[in-house]
Amino acid sequence: MDEILRVTLVANAGLLLEYGGTTLLLDGIYGREGHPFSNLSDETWRRMLAAEHPFERVDYLLFTHAHPDHLSPEMTMEFLTRRAVKGVFLPDTRSVRESGLPDALARAGTPAVLLSEATDHAAYRIEPEIGVHAFHTRHLDKEFARVKHFCYLVTFGGKRVLFTADVDYVHEEFLQLGSEPLRAAFVTPLFFNVLRTGKFFHGVLNAEMICVYHVPFRQDDSMEMRARLRRDLALWDEDHPPAAVLTEPFERLAL
Secondary structure, three states, X not given: OOOOOEEEEEEOOEEEEEXXXXXXXXXXXXXXXXXXXXXXXXXXXXXXXXXXXOOOOOXXXXXXXXXXXXXXXXXXXXXXXXXXXXXXXXXXXHHHHXXXXXXXXXXXXXXXXXXXXXXXXOEEEEEOOEEEEEEEEOEOOHHHOOOOEEEEEEEEOOEEEEEOOOEOOOOOOOHHHOOOOEOEEEEOHHHHHXXXXXXXXXXXOXXXXXXEOOOOOHXXXXXXXXXXXXXXXXXXXXXXXXXXXXXXXXXXXXX
């Protein structure tokens, strides 16, 4: 089976992943305050709830950590009152438990994996051709050292794709990935910069393509992250694997 993996940017680090008739939504349901990144627009949220394009089908929800630009338990519960999914992966944190989301999933009979150090390195075959491996990593910045943060290595047929979210690339080396090459690694603009310069990151990302995401939309870019990303792209040389970027609403790429 050599299906195409289609990746659609929802907003921020939110991605819609479509492969072989199955759709995963990663970090795509999150709050509207408490962070400097782009929010879901009202129209995007309406379409998500109404199962309108491109959200006609959402089979699995995956979340890397419980920061408000990646996960809103309250919005996720609202989504699940409108739409059924086959399974949910989310960090096992006090804020998530106090929100009532795990209890709501249990009452609905929705399979849920609460990620913690105890589930680290666990692999889940969610579909015959799709496997999910969540592994615990540090979150970037000492301020967030205690945040339960997980990277996802998702296998789509023979394609291994890594989603790093807000990983602490200074301390993480990704040795758990093994030597088999990745089809793609999704990284933030900050991570992309250190991959370009060779500073701070001491691990290895053996990837055929580097994909940059988690970038504010133009109207929200108070940190001028887009300009810095353009400079890094201009200096990205042929010694590195090809780079792709997702910076616009519903921008897509095929892997």
